Amino acid sequence: MTPAAAHPPGTLGIVAGGGELPLRVARAAIAAGRPVFAAVIEGWADPAPWRDLPHIHIRIGATGRILTAFHERDVRQLVLAGAAKRPSLMHMAQGVDAAGLRLLAKLGRAMFLGDDGFLRGVARVLAEEGFEVVAPQAVLAELLPPAGLLTEGVLGPDATARADIARGIAVCRALGGVDVGQAVVVQQGLVLGVEAIEGTDALLARCGALRREGPGGVLVKLAKPGQDRRLDLPGIGPATAAGAAAAGLRGIVIEAGGALLLDRPATLASAAAAGIFLLAIRPDAFNPDEEISP
Numbered sequence: 001m002t003p004a005a006a007h008p009p010g011t012l013g014i015v016a017g018g019g020e021l022p023l024r025v026a027r028a029a030i031a032a033g034r035p036v037f038a039a040v041i042e043g044w045a046d047p048a049p050w051r052d053l054p055h056i057h058i059r060i061g062a063t064g065r066i067l068t069a070f071h072e073r074d075v076r077q078l079v080l081a082g083a084a085k086r087p088s089l090m091h092m093a094q095g096v097d098a099a100g101l102r103l104l105a106k107l108g109r110a111m112f113l114g115d116d117g118f119l120r121g122v123a124r125v126l127a128e129e130g131f132e133v134v135a136p137q138a139v140l141a142e143l144l145p146p147a148g149l150l151t152e153g154v155l156g157p158d159a160t161a162r163a164d165i166a167r168g169i170a171v172c173r174a175l176g177g178v179d180v181g182q183a184v185v186v187q188q189g190l191v192l193g194v195e196a197i198e199g200t201d202a203l204l205a206r207c208g209a210l211r212r213e214g215p216g217g218v219l220v221k222l223a224k225p226g227q228d229r230r231l232d233l234p235g236i237g238p239a240t241a242a243g244a245a246a247a248g249l250r251g252i253v254i255e256a257g258g259a260l261l262l263d264r265p266a267t268l269a270s271a272a273a274a275g276i277f278l279l280a281i282r283p284d285a286f287n288p289d290e291e292i293s294p
Contacts, residue, residue, distance in 0.1 A: 012035070077134050146280060151278045167186045168184050188217070201239055204247045218253055236254060279292065
């Protein structure tokens, strides 16, 4: 008997935050013949789109009920997907059940780290509870973009934009090295803004008011150095393209194979309509002196 036969994957559990990603994970798993069960977290995700899918709508502090629901449905693998509001210790403690208190104790100092450190702590605790945390892209590999210029009919970055991209890579690495954020906006060598807890949409909205005269800037969004890529991989979608356009940017840069490109047709169409290039790069190999052709 093979290991796979001895330990079948069972139901896929989903801890669902906001946005379309958790739903896409669920539907892809179902289409592949695998049952799913989701914990749709109050305040993070709208339960309405889940009405026809197996789920519970529950507060984040009700950890015991969440874990019991997963165990009762033979969940061995979990996906953490979707936008989440980082809970404060006070928020976590409100209405927390006994299992939640035990989880908080196990998390320990991870509660006070950046998002990657916190999520690593969550994955470690879930592993101790008998669950394997898997990446959304393990179910939806098509979300990972290939290297190259992804928008059609839009010119690639010129020398100024390529220099901004190189600057953005360096800033993202510095930010990620201290577990702060995943995105930066650079225009003509100047950093207009960096992402922290507010998220990319708010970063773009803020940078629009800081735009300088001349060629527009670029948004560079990359995974943190050493990041656990099962957790919180950078993602962009149509709202990112719209926000970049409103901010007067001329480019969006993500990592080839290291970002989630959500609703690809709509995202590329929105970017192209605004004349914004969408470029997937390999950061370690990026050379600002090399021209980029379609």
